Amino acid sequence: xxTEERLDAIRRMLSEHGKVLANxxxxxxxxxxxxxxxxxxxxxxxxxxxxxxxxxxxxSPDTGTLAVRTSDQAxxxxxxxxxxxxxxxxxxxxxxxxxxxxxxxxxxxxxxxRLTVITNAxxxxxxLSDNPRHAIIVLGGLYEQSKGACLGPQTIxxxxxxxxxxxxxxxxxxxxxxxxxxxDAGEAEIKRVMIAQSSLLTIAATTDKLGTVAPFKxxxxxxxxxxVVEAEEGMEAxxxxxxEVHSI
Amino acid sequence: xxTEERLDAIRRMLSEHGKVLANxxxxxxxxxxxxxxxxxxxxxxxxxxxxxxxxxxxxSPDTGTLAVRTSDQAxxxxxxxxxxxxxxxxxxxxxxxxxxxxxxxxxxxxxxxRLTVITNAxxxxxxLSDNPRHAIIVLGGLYEQSKGACLGPQTIxxxxxxxxxxxxxxxxxxxxxxxxxxxDAGEAEIKRVMIAQSSLLTIAATTDKLGTVAPFKxxxxxxxxxxVVEAEEGMEAxxxxxxEVHSI
DNA sequence: CTCGTTTATGCATGTTCTTGCATGTTGCTG
DNA sequence: CAGCAACATGCAAGAACATGCATAAACGAG
Numbered sequence: 111x112x113t114e115e116r117l118d119a120i121r122r123m124l125s126e127h128g129k130v131l132a133n134x135x136x137x138x139x140x141x142x143x144x145x146x147x148x149x150x151x152x153x154x155x156x157x158x159x160x161x162x163x164x165x166x167x168x169x170s171p172d173t174g175t176l177a178v179r180t181s182d183q184a185x186x187x188x189x190x191x192x193x194x195x196x197x198x199x200x201x202x203x204x205x206x207x208x209x210x211x212x213x214x215x216x217x218x219x220x221x222x223x224r225l226t227v228i229t230n231a232x233x234x235x236x237x238l239s240d241n242p243r244h245a246i247i248v249l250g251g252l253y254e255q256s257k258g259a260c261l262g263p264q265t266i267x268x269x270x271x272x273x274x275x276x277x278x279x280x281x282x283x284x285x286x287x288x289x290x291x292x293x294d295a296g297e298a299e300i301k302r303v304m305i306a307q308s309s310l311l312t313i314a315a316t317t318d319k320l321g322t323v324a325p326f327k328x329x330x331x332x333x334x335x336x337x338v339v340e341a342e343e344g345m346e347a348x349x350x351x352x353x354e355v356h357s358i
Numbered sequence: 359x360x361t362e363e364r365l366d367a368i369r370r371m372l373s374e375h376g377k378v379l380a381n382x383x384x385x386x387x388x389x390x391x392x393x394x395x396x397x398x399x400x401x402x403x404x405x406x407x408x409x410x411x412x413x414x415x416x417x418s419p420d421t422g423t424l425a426v427r428t429s430d431q432a433x434x435x436x437x438x439x440x441x442x443x444x445x446x447x448x449x450x451x452x453x454x455x456x457x458x459x460x461x462x463x464x465x466x467x468x469x470x471x472r473l474t475v476i477t478n479a480x481x482x483x484x485x486l487s488d489n490p491r492h493a494i495i496v497l498g499g500l501y502e503q504s505k506g507a508c509l510g511p512q513t514i515x516x517x518x519x520x521x522x523x524x525x526x527x528x529x530x531x532x533x534x535x536x537x538x539x540x541x542d543a544g545e546a547e548i549k550r551v552m553i554a555q556s557s558l559l560t561i562a563a564t565t566d567k568l569g570t571v572a573p574f575k576x577x578x579x580x581x582x583x584x585x586v587v588e589a590e591e592g593m594e595a596x597x598x599x600x601x602e603v604h605s606i
Numbered sequence: 607c608t609c610g611t612t613t614a615t616g617c618a619t620g621t622t623c624t625t626g627c628a629t630g631t632t633g634c635t636g
Numbered sequence: 637c638a639g640c641a642a643c644a645t646g647c648a649a650g651a652a653c654a655t656g657c658a659t660a661a662a663c664g665a666g
Contacts, residue, residue, distance in 0.1 A: 112377065113624070114410040132642080142626055147643070163633065163642065221376060221416075232480030232496060239503045242417065248480060248508050250498025250516055255487045260496050264516075268498055361614065380652075390616055395653070411623060411652065612663075622653065632643065 126188035131165040190314040191218035202275040205304045208259030209280020230260040261296035277308035282324040286347045291324035298326035312336040379413040438562040439466035450523040453552045456507030457528020478508040509544035525556035530572040534595045539572035546574035560584040
C-alpha cells in the first residue's frame with residue numbers, strides 16, 4: 111500500500127467517523143504506531159485533522175449549523191451513503207440536493223465513475239471537488255444559509271432545463287400514506303421540480319425521517335424507486351408500494 | 359512492445375484501478391524500474407497521473423489544490439482578510455470570486471453588517487453560511503473543480519444582470535505596467551464581467567502575486583481601487599496610479 | 607548503403623524518502 | 637505520585653528515486 115493511499119484512507123475514516131485511533135490504524139494498515147503518528151502529523155499540518163492524545167479528530171468545526179449537522183450521526187450517514195452510492199451507474203446524470211446525508215453520499219460516490227451531478231447545494235459541489243472525472247453543474251440563485259442550498263425562482267428556472275436519470279432527495283419526512291414531505295416551502299418547490307425532471311427517485315433516510323410528516327408535500331411515496339434505510343423493521347409497507355428498499 | 363503502447367497501457371491501468379505500482383509495472387512489461395519511472399514522469403507531465411513514492415495515482419486536485427491552498431500561508435491570508443473586511447460598508451453589494459484568500463475574506467466579513475454577496479464560488483457561499491444577515495446569491499453553471507468556481511456562459515449570463523458596489527477579486531497576477539491578469543481563460547471571462555459590473559475593485563494579494571503576470575489580462579492596474587498587501591515595499595508605483603494601498 | 611542523429615533503454619552512482627527501532631520525554635489515570 | 641501509554645526525536649536500513657553515461661536500435665539524408 112502506498113503512503114498516499116494510507117493518508118487518503120485515514121482522511122476518509124476521519125470524515126466518516128469524526129475520529130481515528132492511532133493504534134487501530136497501525137493494526138489495520140499493518141504498520142508501526144510511529145508511521146501512523148507521522149501520518150497524523152502530516153494530515154494535521156495540512157489542516158485535515160487535529161491531533162489529540164491517542165489519535166486524531168476532525169478539525170474544530172468553524173461553521174456552526176452545517177458542520178454540526180454533518181458530524182451528527184456521521185457513522186450512520188456514512189453507511190447509508192455507501193449503500194446509496196452503489197445504486198449509481200457509470201455515465202448517469204444525478205440531481206443531488208442539500209442535506210447532510212447527501213454530502214456523505216457525494217463523498218461516497220465511486221471515484222471511477224463518470225457522472226454528471228446537478229446540485230443546488232454549494233456544499234455538494236465542494237464535496238465533489240476532489241474528483242475531476244465528474245461534471246458538476248451548480249444551480250445558482252439566492253442562497254439560503256440555514257438550508258445550505260440555493261432556492262427560489264432563478265434556481266428553479268435553471269433546473270427546469272435539465273433532466274436527470276436519478277434524483278437523490280434529501281427528505282425531511284417519508285411516510286407510506288402521506289408521502290414525501292419537506293419542512294420549507296422554498297425547499298419544497300425546487301425539490302418538486304427535481305422530482306419531475308428525474309427518472310428515478312432515491313432517498314436515503316435515517317430512521318427519524320421514516321413515518322414522519324413535514325408540512326409541504328413533494329410527492330406520493332409510491333414515486334420513490336430506491337429507499338435506503340438503517341434497519342429492516344417496518345419496511346414491508348414500503349415494499350408493497352413497489353419501492354426497492356435497501357437496509358444497511 | 360512500443361513505448362507508446364506501454365504508456366497507453368499504464369494509462370488504462372491507472373484509470374481502472376486508480377493507482378499503479380512502479381515495481382509491478384516493471385515486472386509486467388519486462389522493462390527496468392528506470393524506464394517505468396520515466397514513463398510515469400512523462401504521464402505526470404501530461405497531467406495523466408500524480409507521482410507518489412512507489413508508483414502513481416490518478417490526479418486528485420483535492421489533496422494538492424483547494425484544501426492545501428486554503429491552509430497554505432493561512433495566517434498571512436487571515437491578516438489580509440481582516441484588513442480587506444474593513445473596506446466593506448453596511449448595505450453594500452459585493453462580488454466575491456473564487457480564491458483561497460477570498461474564502462478567508464468571506465470568513466472575516468463583519469458579522470454585524472447586512473451585505474449582499476454574489477459569488478460564483480460554492481466555497482464562498484458555504485463560508486458565509488453562518489451569517490443569516492447576509493443575502494447570498496450563487497452564480498450557477500458548470501463547476502470547475504480545480505478552480506472551485508463556476509465558469510462558463512451560464513455563469514456569465516447570470517452575472518450580467520447583477521451590479522455591485524465592490525468586486526473582491528482573487529487575482530493571479532498584479533503588475534503596474536501589465537495590469538491584472540488571470541491564469542485561465544474561463545476564469546478571466548467571468549472576472550472581466552464582474553469587473554465591468556462593479557463600482558469598486560478590491561484585490562487582496564499575497565506578495566507572490568505582485569509584479570507577476572499571468573496569460574490573460576483582466577484590466578489595467580489603474581482600475582484597482584483598493585489593494586491590500588503584506589508589506590509596504592515597492593507600493594509607491596501603485597499609489598501613483600491612484601490605487602489605495604493598504605499594507606497589513 | 608553509410609553515416610550522423612535521435613530515441614529508448616539499462617546500468618552505475620549518489621540522493622532522497624519511508625519506515626521501524628531505540629531512546630528519552632510528556633501526558634493521562636488510578 | 638507511580639505506572640503506563642502515547643509521544644517526539646534521532647538514527648539506520650532499505651527501497652525508491654534522479655542523474656549522467658553508455659549502448660543499441662530506429663531513422664533520415666546524402
